[in-house]
Amino acid sequence: xxGVAQSPRYKIIEKRQSVAxxxxxxxxxxxxxxxxxxxxxxxxxxxxxxxxxxxxxxxxPKDRFSAERLKGVDSTLKIxxxxxxxxxxxxxxxxxDMAGSGEQFFGPxxxxxxx
Amino acid sequence: xxLLEQSPQFLSIQExxxxxxxxxxxxxxxxxxxxxxxxxEGPVLLVTVxxxxxxxxxxxxxxxxxxxxxxxxxxxxxxxxGDTGLYLCAGEAGRSYIPTFGRGTSLIxxx
Numbered sequence: 450x451x452g453v454a455q456s457p458r459y460k461i462i463e464k465r466q467s468v469a470x471x472x473x474x475x476x477x478x479x480x481x482x483x484x485x486x487x488x489x490x491x492x493x494x495x496x497x498x499x500x501x502x503x504x505x506x507x508x509x510p511k512d513r514f515s516a517e518r519l520k521g522v523d524s525t526l527k528i529x530x531x532x533x534x535x536x537x538x539x540x541x542x543x544x545x546d547m548a549g550s551g552e553q554f555f556g557p558x559x560x561x562x563x564x
Numbered sequence: 565x566x567l568l569e570q571s572p573q574f575l576s577i578q579e580x581x582x583x584x585x586x587x588x589x590x591x592x593x594x595x596x597x598x599x600x601x602x603x604x605e606g607p608v609l610l611v612t613v614x615x616x617x618x619x620x621x622x623x624x625x626x627x628x629x630x631x632x633x634x635x636x637x638x639x640x641x642x643x644x645x646g647d648t649g650l651y652l653c654a655g656e657a658g659r660s661y662i663p664t665f666g667r668g669t670s671l672i673x674x675x
Contacts, residue, residue, distance in 0.1 A: 461671075463633065482663070491570075491652050491665035492607070493611070505662045540606050553663065555606025 453556035455541050461562045467529040470559045474523070474543030480504075483516055483526050483552060485542040490563075491538055498524065538551065538562045566592060568666035576672045580642050585669040588635045591596055596636045596655040598627055601668075607652055610638075642671035643673045 452468035454473040462468050474481050480499050488508040495514065499548040501521040509516070515533070518524040528535055536562050569588045577583055597613045599607035611620050613629035613636060620627045622640065625646075626639040640647055654665040 484665075489668075489670065491654075492667070494663060497662065529644045542606070551611060552609050553607075555608070557604070558606050 451550065452543055453543055453554055455539075455556035455559055457559055459560050459562075461564065462531055463564050464533055465530040467527065468531055468561060469525050469527045470539050470561075471525045472526070472541030472556060474541070475554055476512075477545070478543035478554070479521075479546050480525050480544045481518055482542040482544075484539075484542065486538045486540055486558070488537070495526070497539055520562070531561075531563045533563050565581075567657060567664045568655065568665060570651075570653060570666035570669050572669060573667065574670050576578050577643055578674050579644055581673075582639070582641050582672070583643055584637055584639045585651055586637050587666055588633065590634065591657040592633050593655040593657055594633070594659070596629060596633075596640055596653055598636070599652040599654060601650040601652060602648075607650075619639070639670070640671075643671075645673045647671060648673050 456471050459563055481496045482497050485495050486492045495509045496506040496516045499520045501518050514528055517524045538558040540555055540558045542555045544553045567569045569585050595612055597612045598610045600610055601607040611627045613627055616631045616633045618629045628637050650663050650668045650670050652668045654663055656663055
């Protein structure tokens with residue numbers, strides 16, 4: 450079974466530039482999550498989708514971050530414009546259903562460096 | 565404010581030693597998960613605990629869920645260098661479907 454795919458794996462940009470990340474969850478998984486993980490810390494949930502609807506985006510900085518999951522499958526996360534403090538690993542995860550055991554399957558992440 | 569507090573934050577031990585890491589909260593969780601994350605990779609699920617007082621074993625790893633479902637511990641017996649990584653606890657508090665993670669315990673096991 451293919452895992453969660455993310456691209457790109459690494460991205461270096463200058464502050465005020467834009468960047469987009471892509472995630473393809475495990476086939477059949479209804480719930481998709483985007484996390485931000487700063488070095489040495491646990492993942493912080495940015496947004497959670499159930500199919501193509503948003504379940505929670507309370508920690509998403511909406512003035513600069515946006516995410517969509519139009520067809521209820523793959524998803525993109527965009528930052529525009531980027532700030533230095535956005536340097537982090539952006540993890541995508543999926544789960545069968547948000548009402549299940551809570552098990553999430555994670556992709557390898559995209560490491561973003563903002564200069 | 566962290567919903568899930570993990571301790572210790574860092575742990576550096578020699579191969580063969582035992583260790584315990586803790587995950588505590590003031591909130592009740594319907595279930596808790598423990599993940600291990602290696603550098604450059606996403607977290608990988610180790611175990612899910614659901615019932616208060618539950619104990620699960622995975623080879624040299626023993627996981628316990630507190631009776632009140634507010635805390636959990638992970639005990640590693642005879643640690644090996646391959647156990648090195650960031651150990652994360654996570655869960656959904658109360659009836660929420662929103663997952664939250666602790667800050668993690670970074671473990672280094674020296675040969």
